[in-house]
Each structure stands twice: as structure tokens, then as C-alpha cells.
Amino acid sequence: MTPEQFRQAGYAVVDWIADYWASLAQRPVTSQGPPGAVAAGLPAGPPAGGEPVEAVLADLDKLVAPGLTHWQHPGFFGYFPANTSGPSVLGDLVSAGLGVQGMLWSTGPACTELETVMLDWLAEAMDLPARFRSAGRGGGVIQDSASSATLVATLVAVHRAAGGRWREVGVDRRYRVYTSTEAHSSVEKAARIAGLGAEGVRLVEVDPQSRAMSPVALRAAIEADRAAGVVPALVVATVGTTSTTAIDPLPQIGPICAEHGVFLHVDAAYAGAAAVCPELRFGHAGLEYADSYCFDPHKWLLTGFDCDAFWVADSTELVEALTVLPEYLRNAASESGAVIDYRDWQVPLGRRFRALKLWFVLRWYGVEGLREHIRSGVALAARFADRVRADERFELVTPHPYGLVCFRLRGADGPNEQLLSAVNGSGRVYLTHTRVAGRYTLRLAVGAPQTAEAHVDEAWELLSRVAETVG
Ligand code: PLP
Missing domain, CATH: 3.90.1150.10 (Aspartate Aminotransferase, domain 1)
Structure with missing residues (x-):
């Protein structure tokens, strides 16, 4: 596809998306077809010769759109929202067009620096504690999802609980993660991936009315574990639980974590976005105790999936836990210590230029x-x-x-x-x-x-x- 062919086909695709959005309210919110209906409409194999984009768009209308759950439909009230918006799509389009890999600062200086600044902008818009800003030891990074943020927090927490030895010795003791019975399933998954075993997570009881974690029960669980030789590594508190948007009491949970030297991660996947409004920041009371925090702009902040904003108070221990340096990635900028290499802040190596969609959204x-x-x-x-x-x-x-x-x-x-x-x-x-x-x-x-x-x-x-x- 030449740049000129791309221009023509691209206009047609943008028109298709605009028409889709304009027609949403007239569509049924969910697919009316039985399982297998979409697959049955597709040819058994790929075409031998190329086809024009118009043919693909026609099949989008005929085969794909009827098989969709329309998350942007005004009658969609399921799960949590998964917003997208015009500026977000355009930012993603530019990212796709640039095709930049932002694993190292040197492989995408603007990709890295725009991301750092966007996370600082968001932190300012939400009035997050100063410890998460990049001016100090902290800073933010875009993960694909809140689940990945929890996994990264789990790995750093175990590294800290092991006295900084986890990257060499692995899981050599019984470590425990604490979260409420109402927490998202990603906490259990992260502990399993981290190798903490079936006993790795302790589900702390909640207040029967508010559905928020009981600090009394949390303290009792940590103390019982310590007495039994289990090492408390991480507390994952939730601001806005998945079932009911309950808010775990950070002002009580934070001091317990501080007293016992336990890493505190706050998962505000859905509700965090509300903190752009000063009157809706109540869930963040006590956030200054957190070692890490995340929310999903891809849920409620008009930014398309995938975009989880994840901040840490101390990026040094995060990098120490996750970095692996093969010869082929060595470069002068990394060795100068003056740049961020976001590959060390996440599980995969490669990364897209996701900050662009945040930039487009925040500016629009x-x-x-x-x-x-x-x-x-x-x-x-x-x-x-x-x-x-x-x-x-x-x-x-x-x-x-x-x-x-x-x-x-x-x-x-x-x-x-x-x-x-x-x-x-x-x-x-x-x-x-x-x-x-x-x-x-x-x-x-x-x-x-x-x-x-x-x-x-x-x-x-x-x-x-x-x-x-x-x-
Ligand atoms: N944490 C909470 C509190 C959630 O409500 C959700 C999803 O609804 C998640 C984590 C998982 O989000 P993601 O799909 O970004 O991993």
C-alpha cells in the first residue's frame, strides 16, 4: 500500500468508524447471533490475491458488526465501561503509523519522554501524592492492564520482602499477599504467576455493609502469619471494587503496612478516573502510604484499551527487580543513567507508543x-x-x-x-x-x-x- 493508497483507504476507514458511532443507538447492544455465526460467515482460508479495502469494509458491516457486543452503545451498562473516543482513536492511529518500539529510551526517545510527562500530567490532574511524580524517586508508566500493574507490583513486593535477593534466589520462603474477599481475581493470578503457590494469597474479610477490607482482620492476618514464619510481602487494597465499588480504608490500611514493612499496592482500576474531579477524591484518602497505585484510563477516561496508568514511589527497586541486560540492548544512553528504559518497568520487552492517545485525549x-x-x-x-x-x-x-x-x-x-x-x-x-x-x-x-x-x-x-x- 503506497502512502497515497493509504490516504484514500484511511479516509474510508475513518468514515466507517464515524458512521458506526453515529449508528450505535439504532443497533441492538449485543450480538443476536448464535455461537459460531461469525466464523461460519468467513471463508475457510485467506484470499489468494489482494482485495480492496472497500471489500473488507463491506464484510465489516455484513459479518463483524452483527457479531459485536457494542461497548460504546449508550445502552451499554455492563461490567465497567471501556471507553474510547475520537482523540484516543486518532492518537492510536498515529502510534500505529509511527510503528515505534519504546522498549529503551534510545529506541524511542519521544515515546519514553512523552509517557513520563503524560503520567505526570495525569498525576497532577488527579492530585496524586508527590511521591509518584517523576521529579523524585517515583514515576509513572503505562501498562497494558490493571492486571499487569498488579503483577509488576507483586514482583517488586516479593523482591523487597526477600531483602532484594528475589532476582537471584527466587521464591525461597513462604510469602503472603493480602487482599480483600472482594478484590479482583488478577491479584490471585499475579501471586500464582509470581510462584507464591496456592497459599500465596490470603483473602481478608470485609465489612458486611460497606464491603470494604477490615483493617482489624488485616492486622490479625499479618500478625498470625509472622508468628507462623510466613513473610508478609504485599497488601493490595482496592478503591472501587469490581462487584460494588467498595473503597478499602487506606488511612487505616496504610499504617499497618508501614508498621510491618509490607508493600502497599492500590488498585483503582475503574474508580481512579473519578479523581480528576476534586469532589470525587475521597477514595484516595491515605494514598500517600501506597508504594504503587494504578487506574485504567481505558475504563472511564475516554481512552481506548489498552492504557493502565501505573505509578511507583520508588522506581529504583522496580528496575532492580525486573531488569535483565543482554549485550544486544546495551547502549550509551542507558549506561549514562540519565534516561528511563521502560522495558524495566514491565513484563514484556517491546512496547507501543501508548502515551500518544493519552496526549490526544488530554489535549482535546x-x-x-x-x-x-x-x-x-x-x-x-x-x-x-x-x-x-x-x-x-x-x-x-x-x-x-x-x-x-x-x-x-x-x-x-x-x-x-x-x-x-x-x-x-x-x-x-x-x-x-x-x-x-x-x-x-x-x-x-x-x-x-x-x-x-x-x-x-x-x-x-x-x-x-x-x-x-x-x-
Ligand atoms: N482491578 C479491578 C478493581 C477491576 O475492576 C478490574 C476490571 O474490572 C481489573 C482490576 C482488571 O482490569 P484490566 O482488564 O485492566 O486488567
């Missing part, structure tokens, strides 16, 4: 534009919660500090399951569920860029109407 919307998006999600969730509260057939299950509302029909689980299945079957909205203290609970997470009052009201009217027919 400005901090005020991002605040508007977050505030709209929080207000729409409150609007929906008001409807639930006012209807005695329903109950709110947990508080809704951000954009997620957890609710259910009073009584047994069965009607709630039927309700979810029926409203999702309508194709107009998509919600998911969880269990809170064993009870089947519906989750409505607001945050898709096009969602407005009318869509939340439609979701409520549908739920209210269908509720009459279940049970």
Missing part, C-alpha cells in the same frame, strides 16, 4: 472536559438510583459513590435472574450481575460516552415494566 478534552464526562456518569447513576429507591419492589444493595448502581428486586434470586435475562434480551440495554453476600444482584454501570438521561430512563422503564412479569 482538557481536564475540564474529562471532569464533565465523569460527573455526567456519576449524576446519571444517581438519577437511576433515585428511581430504584422510590420503587418499593426494588432495593439498593450498596452505596453508589461513582457510576455503578447495585440493586435488586426484593426477595428471592430467581426473579432477579429472570429480570436481567429479559431486559438484556430486549437488545436495548445491557446490564451484568454480581453476588453481594451471596445474593444475586444487578449492576448498572454508567460511563459509555454517548449515554444520556434518556438512555438511563429507558433502562429504568424497561426494568420496571419487565419486573411485573417475573417471579
Whole structure:
């Protein structure tokens, strides 16, 4: 494809995406086809000769789009949002066009330096503690996901718990990771990958009402382990748990970690984005105790997957834990000690120029534009919660500090399951569920860029109407 052919095909692809976004509200939120329908529509093998982009776009319409779950649909209320936006797509397009590898500063100086500055910009926009800024020992890096951030934090924490010997001796003692029973499954996965074994994670009980980690139980678990010869390595606290957006109490958890020399990682994958709004920073109280922190701009901050922002208070121990230096990567800039080589801050070697999409997003919307998006999600969730509260057939299950509302029909689980299945079957909205203290609970997470009052009201009217027919 010549640059001129690319220009023509590229315009057509951008037009296709713009038309897709403009038509979202008219589409069913989820695919209506059975398993295998998309694969059955594709030829058995690749074409022998090349085809024009127009043919591919026609098949996108015919084969791919009907097989999609439309995460940007204004009626998408499932899981947590996975935002994208025009500036994010354009930043990603430039990144793809440049094809730069940012593993070392020397393989992509601008890739590295723009990333450092973007993470400092984000830290400023969210008023994160000074210890995470690149001016001192700390700094930020983009990981592909919050799961990877947790894995990296786990590896550094074990390295620290081993007195800096982990990179030589591996896991030579029984180390423990503590997280709440409500924490994301990525904590358990990280501990398993780190080689801590099935006993590597201790799930700390939560307060039955708030669903937040109990500091009393955490302290007891750490002390019991120490007495038994197990080395407490890491606490993963969550700001905005996946099920219900519960907030673990960092002001109490932080001092326990400090007292016992345990690494504290704070996972705010979804809810962290809210901190661009000064009035929504309550979840970050006590964050100054954290050794590392992450949130996903790719969830609620108008930045397409993949973009997890991960900060550490001490990048030296992170690099010490992860660096491996083969001859073919040696270069004068790295040896000068004056540059960051982000390959040492992550598991893979190679890395894309992901800071570009953050740069495009931050410059297009400005901090005020991002605040508007977050505030709209929080207000729409409150609007929906008001409807639930006012209807005695329903109950709110947990508080809704951000954009997620957890609710259910009073009584047994069965009607709630039927309700979810029926409203999702309508194709107009998509919600998911969880269990809170064993009870089947519906989750409505607001945050898709096009969602407005009318869509939340439609979701409520549908739920209210269908509720009459279940049970
Ligand atoms: N941590 C929390 C609290 C989450 O809610 C999620 C996903 O919803 C994750 C981690 C995993 O995020 P990622 O897909 O970026 O790994």
C-alpha cells in the first residue's frame, strides 16, 4: 500500500468508524447471533490475491458488526465501561503509523519522554501524592492492564520482602499477599504467576455493609502469619471494587503496612478516573502510604484499551527487580543513567507508543472536559438510583459513590435472574450481575460516552415494566 493508497483507504476507514458511532443507538447492544455465526460467515482460508479495502469494509458491516457486543452503545451498562473516543482513536492511529518500539529510551526517545510527562500530567490532574511524580524517586508508566500493574507490583513486593535477593534466589520462603474477599481475581493470578503457590494469597474479610477490607482482620492476618514464619510481602487494597465499588480504608490500611514493612499496592482500576474531579477524591484518602497505585484510563477516561496508568514511589527497586541486560540492548544512553528504559518497568520487552492517545485525549478534552464526562456518569447513576429507591419492589444493595448502581428486586434470586435475562434480551440495554453476600444482584454501570438521561430512563422503564412479569 503506497502512502497515497493509504490516504484514500484511511479516509474510508475513518468514515466507517464515524458512521458506526453515529449508528450505535439504532443497533441492538449485543450480538443476536448464535455461537459460531461469525466464523461460519468467513471463508475457510485467506484470499489468494489482494482485495480492496472497500471489500473488507463491506464484510465489516455484513459479518463483524452483527457479531459485536457494542461497548460504546449508550445502552451499554455492563461490567465497567471501556471507553474510547475520537482523540484516543486518532492518537492510536498515529502510534500505529509511527510503528515505534519504546522498549529503551534510545529506541524511542519521544515515546519514553512523552509517557513520563503524560503520567505526570495525569498525576497532577488527579492530585496524586508527590511521591509518584517523576521529579523524585517515583514515576509513572503505562501498562497494558490493571492486571499487569498488579503483577509488576507483586514482583517488586516479593523482591523487597526477600531483602532484594528475589532476582537471584527466587521464591525461597513462604510469602503472603493480602487482599480483600472482594478484590479482583488478577491479584490471585499475579501471586500464582509470581510462584507464591496456592497459599500465596490470603483473602481478608470485609465489612458486611460497606464491603470494604477490615483493617482489624488485616492486622490479625499479618500478625498470625509472622508468628507462623510466613513473610508478609504485599497488601493490595482496592478503591472501587469490581462487584460494588467498595473503597478499602487506606488511612487505616496504610499504617499497618508501614508498621510491618509490607508493600502497599492500590488498585483503582475503574474508580481512579473519578479523581480528576476534586469532589470525587475521597477514595484516595491515605494514598500517600501506597508504594504503587494504578487506574485504567481505558475504563472511564475516554481512552481506548489498552492504557493502565501505573505509578511507583520508588522506581529504583522496580528496575532492580525486573531488569535483565543482554549485550544486544546495551547502549550509551542507558549506561549514562540519565534516561528511563521502560522495558524495566514491565513484563514484556517491546512496547507501543501508548502515551500518544493519552496526549490526544488530554489535549482535546482538557481536564475540564474529562471532569464533565465523569460527573455526567456519576449524576446519571444517581438519577437511576433515585428511581430504584422510590420503587418499593426494588432495593439498593450498596452505596453508589461513582457510576455503578447495585440493586435488586426484593426477595428471592430467581426473579432477579429472570429480570436481567429479559431486559438484556430486549437488545436495548445491557446490564451484568454480581453476588453481594451471596445474593444475586444487578449492576448498572454508567460511563459509555454517548449515554444520556434518556438512555438511563429507558433502562429504568424497561426494568420496571419487565419486573411485573417475573417471579
Ligand atoms: N482491578 C479491578 C478493581 C477491576 O475492576 C478490574 C476490571 O474490572 C481489573 C482490576 C482488571 O482490569 P484490566 O482488564 O485492566 O486488567
